[in-house]
Amino acid sequence: MTTTLDTPTKSTGSPGVTLSLLVRRNTWTLGLVGILALLLVITRMIQPNYGPAGIQGLAISVLPLALAAVAQTCAVLARGIDLSIGSMMALTSVVSATLMEERSEGFAVVVVIGVLVLGLALGAINGALIVFTRVPDIVVTLAMLFVWAGAALLVLNTPGGGSAAWLRRLTLGPVFIDWVPKAAVLLAVVVAVFWIPIRRSRLGLSLYAVGSDPLAAFRSGVSVTGTKIFSYVLAGLFSALGGLSLTATTGIGTPVPGPYTLMSVAAVVLGGVSLAGGTGGVLGPVIAVVILSLLRTDMTFLNVDTNLATVVQGLILVGVVMVGSLIQMRRRET
Amino acid sequence: MNEGSNGYLLEATDVSKQYGAVVALRSASLQVRPGEVHALMGANGAGKSTLVKILTGGVRPDSGVIRVRGAERKVHSPAEARRGGLVSVYQEPALIPDLDIGSNLRLTKTPIEPFRHWIHALGMDDLDQTRMARDLPLASLRIIDLARALAIEPDVLMLDEITAALPADLTESVLEVVNGLRGGERSTVFISHRMTEIASVCDRATVLREGKTVGVVDVGDNRSADRIVELMLGEIADDVAEMAEHPASSHREESERPRLEMRNLAADARLRDVSLEVHPGEVVGVVALEGQGQDELFDILSGSERRAAGELLVNGQQVDFRHPADAIRKGIVFVPADRAEALLMQRPVRDNIALPFSAPLRRWGHIRARQERPKVDNAIDRLQIDIRAQREVRFLSGGNQQKVTIARWVATGLETMLCFDPTRGIDIRTKHQIYPLLRELAASGAAVLLYTSELSEIQLACDRAIVIFGGKVVAEIAASDADETTLLRAAHNLSSDAPLPEEVVAVSVSDDSGAGDGGTSRQ
Numbered sequence: 001m002t003t004t005l006d007t008p009t010k011s012t013g014s015p016g017v018t019l020s021l022l023v024r025r026n027t028w029t030l031g032l033v034g035i036l037a038l039l040l041v042i043t044r045m046i047q048p049n050y051g052p053a054g055i056q057g058l059a060i061s062v063l064p065l066a067l068a069a070v071a072q073t074c075a076v077l078a079r080g081i082d083l084s085i086g087s088m089m090a091l092t093s094v095v096s097a098t099l100m101e102e103r104s105e106g107f108a109v110v111v112v113i114g115v116l117v118l119g120l121a122l123g124a125i126n127g128a129l130i131v132f133t134r135v136p137d138i139v140v141t142l143a144m145l146f147v148w149a150g151a152a153l154l155v156l157n158t159p160g161g162g163s164a165a166w167l168r169r170l171t172l173g174p175v176f177i178d179w180v181p182k183a184a185v186l187l188a189v190v191v192a193v194f195w196i197p198i199r200r201s202r203l204g205l206s207l208y209a210v211g212s213d214p215l216a217a218f219r220s221g222v223s224v225t226g227t228k229i230f231s232y233v234l235a236g237l238f239s240a241l242g243g244l245s246l247t248a249t250t251g252i253g254t255p256v257p258g259p260y261t262l263m264s265v266a267a268v269v270l271g272g273v274s275l276a277g278g279t280g281g282v283l284g285p286v287i288a289v290v291i292l293s294l295l296r297t298d299m300t301f302l303n304v305d306t307n308l309a310t311v312v313q314g315l316i317l318v319g320v321v322m323v324g325s326l327i328q329m330r331r332r333e334t
Numbered sequence: 335m336n337e338g339s340n341g342y343l344l345e346a347t348d349v350s351k352q353y354g355a356v357v358a359l360r361s362a363s364l365q366v367r368p369g370e371v372h373a374l375m376g377a378n379g380a381g382k383s384t385l386v387k388i389l390t391g392g393v394r395p396d397s398g399v400i401r402v403r404g405a406e407r408k409v410h411s412p413a414e415a416r417r418g419g420l421v422s423v424y425q426e427p428a429l430i431p432d433l434d435i436g437s438n439l440r441l442t443k444t445p446i447e448p449f450r451h452w453i454h455a456l457g458m459d460d461l462d463q464t465r466m467a468r469d470l471p472l473a474s475l476r477i478i479d480l481a482r483a484l485a486i487e488p489d490v491l492m493l494d495e496i497t498a499a500l501p502a503d504l505t506e507s508v509l510e511v512v513n514g515l516r517g518g519e520r521s522t523v524f525i526s527h528r529m530t531e532i533a534s535v536c537d538r539a540t541v542l543r544e545g546k547t548v549g550v551v552d553v554g555d556n557r558s559a560d561r562i563v564e565l566m567l568g569e570i571a572d573d574v575a576e577m578a579e580h581p582a583s584s585h586r587e588e589s590e591r592p593r594l595e596m597r598n599l600a601a602d603a604r605l606r607d608v609s610l611e612v613h614p615g616e617v618v619g620v621v622a623l624e625g626q627g628q629d630e631l632f633d634i635l636s637g638s639e640r641r642a643a644g645e646l647l648v649n650g651q652q653v654d655f656r657h658p659a660d661a662i663r664k665g666i667v668f669v670p671a672d673r674a675e676a677l678l679m680q681r682p683v684r685d686n687i688a689l690p691f692s693a694p695l696r697r698w699g700h701i702r703a704r705q706e707r708p709k710v711d712n713a714i715d716r717l718q719i720d721i722r723a724q725r726e727v728r729f730l731s732g733g734n735q736q737k738v739t740i741a742r743w744v745a746t747g748l749e750t751m752l753c754f755d756p757t758r759g760i761d762i763r764t765k766h767q768i769y770p771l772l773r774e775l776a777a778s779g780a781a782v783l784l785y786t787s788e789l790s791e792i793q794l795a796c797d798r799a800i801v802i803f804g805g806k807v808v809a810e811i812a813a814s815d816a817d818e819t820t821l822l823r824a825a826h827n828l829s830s831d832a833p834l835p836e837e838v839v840a841v842s843v844s845d846d847s848g849a850g851d852g853g854t855s856r857q
Contacts, residue, residue, distance in 0.1 A: 202441065220430070
């Protein structure tokens with residue numbers, strides 16, 4: 001007498017099975033890629049001369065947003081939320097711009113490393129406060145939003161400072177052919193370098209475990225507090241990368257936070273990461289950021305009033321998430 | 335290996351734990367010899383689960399000493415306990431729902447070959463490791479959790495109600511495996527409510543009552559089961575024995591109009607055709623194997639699901655429930671198996687009982703506490719709910735939680751009570767308080783429909799039983815004839831003379847696990 005676990009696919013690693021598994025696990029992301037492709041075609045239709053320059057501009061505007069989205073993903077995966085991402089970006093941006101102003105190119109390398117460490121530290125403070133005070137994530141990071149924003153204004157009270165030339169060159173212009181912007185490549189490299197090793201490690205697994213079911217994770221021997229802090233440290237790190245990207249693309253530091261925090265939450269939701277934690281990845285939110293930015297561009301081309309465009313953007317966000325969830329529910333039922 | 339002077343592998347002395355004003359453990363002790371399977375027994379709320387959680391680092395004790403091989407240990411987390419050789423399989427599987435099985439194994443650094451070995455030993459072939467834990471039925475998750483713990487080869491393995499919610503064939507292979515652990519270097523602590531399991535695999539039993547160790551019994555001789563029950567129940571043992579000798583008697587008055595009448599009810603594929611009358615003053619038992627349509631039947635009657643076909647009459651009137659509130663207005667109330675579905679876990683007992691009075695917001699404004707208090711007090715008295723310090727419901731034991739669920743309807747006043755496996759996971763002592771209560775409700779004019787997975791309950795609480803198989807009523811049996819064998823045969827849709835082949839059991843069981851994948855509402 002044996003009870004079998006019924007499955008048509010067996011866990012033998014044949015390529016076909018692995019591929020179908022990949023597709024099954026990443027339907028949401030693939031759907032987003034489809035939407036993006038469609039949107040690019042539409043863009044080309046309404047603006048026939050949309051070309052390398054347009055892509056270039058898109059990539060540069062996407063870069064800081066995408067890094068913010070990745071930062072938010074790290075927090076949300078472990079069932080948290082980080083409302084201080086925009087402020088951390090502002091703070092790291094002004095610190096880097098102030099330190100790099102009129103200094104040598106070589107010193108800028110030290111600054112970049114230092115700012116990344118600063119990001120880690122900011123995240124660690126966020127995480128430690130949440131874990132040790134047991135104040136809810138949303139409250140702590142809301143408070144830290146003000147703290148980091150205030151600190152940014154203390155460092156630099158008006159936009160200013162400067163950026164090393166090599167840092168600027170990293171983000172501006174194309175790579176090899178006109179259609180491939182440096183900013184996009186940089187984004188891919190940065191995310192790959194930091195995210196892939198994490199995703200594959202036991203630490204990354206813990207991130208998903210804690211987000212999915214903290215009690216089961218605890219009982220599986222995962223350190224829930226440690227993982228939680230780690231998720232905010234990652235959020236801090238990616239926020240610092242985002243801050244550096246702001247300095248690099250604009251050439252100066254801006255102490256007033258942009259709309260990055262709320263946009264990052266929107267991108268996370270649209271990117272298929274559950275706000276309840278435990279599901280999703282970084283690719284979805286990054287693509288979601290591109291979609292949201294491209295939508296904005298298209299509406300500008302169509303001469304839609306900017307305020308109306310914001311309304312439309314919000315409605316599209318709700319619509320896509322709703323339709324997507326419906327499709328997923330249907331699939332589960334069959 | 336040095337096992338200390340007294341030869342115990344694991345020794346816990348005078349362990350206590352208090353949650354606010356509620357004492358979970360007073361002075362619990364447990365001594366486990368190497369190589370034995372040691373039963374930990376006790377009524378619900380006696381503190382078994384708390385003790386296991388303390389031993390494996392899930393909960394910190396207020397006082398007490400824990401020794402492993404004679405050396406004192408303080409464990410602060412399951413991870414630490416695991417490193418020290420203490421591993422528990424908890425009642426809720428510790429698998430991460432959003433990770434696939436392979437990742438879950440990596441998370442706990444489970445050696446894969448031993449894991450495969452144990453999975454096979456436990457009777458589960460073809461485990462697809464790419465399946466998400468969330469998509470697997472509970473029974474499979476428990477087996478995986480157990481195999482994972484076995485693969486680590488802990489010094490002391492603690493199994494908390496491992497056989498609950500397992501189908502018969504898996505239970506058998508689990509017991510076989512546990513039996514195979516006897517006699518080696520390692521020990522097992524085995525928690526179960528099922529006396530036959532204790533008798534078949536355990537060497538000794540430690541009995542807890544109200545947070546205290548009240549005795550250690552050598553399992554094996556004929557008197558041990560009686561002795562354990564005696565220790566578990568304390569002074570009320572005699573009443574229970576008396577109860578069991580007097581099966582329910584019929585109060586039914588034929589002349590009356592049925593309170594609840596179902597005519598060819600159907601929904602989805604599971605529930606095909608159920609016709610049944612429930613009269614005031616009677617308790618009707620429903621017997622069915624898992625997934626024969628009983629879930630859907632109770633959902634329709636309680637207003638949580640719409641019927642696809644058929645008619646439903648209450649007191650002779652056609653009704654069409656769109657919402658549980660509709661059913662409640664007609665006096666039909668529902669007591670689910672899972673207390674968490676019915677209770678506000680973070681609110682006090684009093685609020686939970688009073689909820690149905692305040693729920694229909696007929697008039698705006700504040701809740702009239704003065705009006706509701708006597709009713710609530712009355713219900714609490716009647717059900718002998720243990721409301722130490724008015725704590726939140728989540729701090730109560732499972733048995734007491736279930737009593738709160740029933741009490742709220744007793745306080746509100748009810749005409750028809752639907753009970754879906756109300757005694758699941760509840761100890762003998764509380765069970766024997768629930769049966770007379772159901773009888774009492776019926777005697778005062780209520781109609782009670784009781785689905786139960788424990789066949790012995792039918793004779794204790796019901797006037798008659800109906801048996802559902804494949805979504806249809808296949809038999810009606812009077813309480814006097816409803817012994818377990820008869821019911822089991824009927825549940826498998828066998829005629830009373832035919833033998834009960836084991837294959838039939840196996841088939842129905844694998845049907846269940848397949849159906850479980852569909853994600854029914856009550857998983």
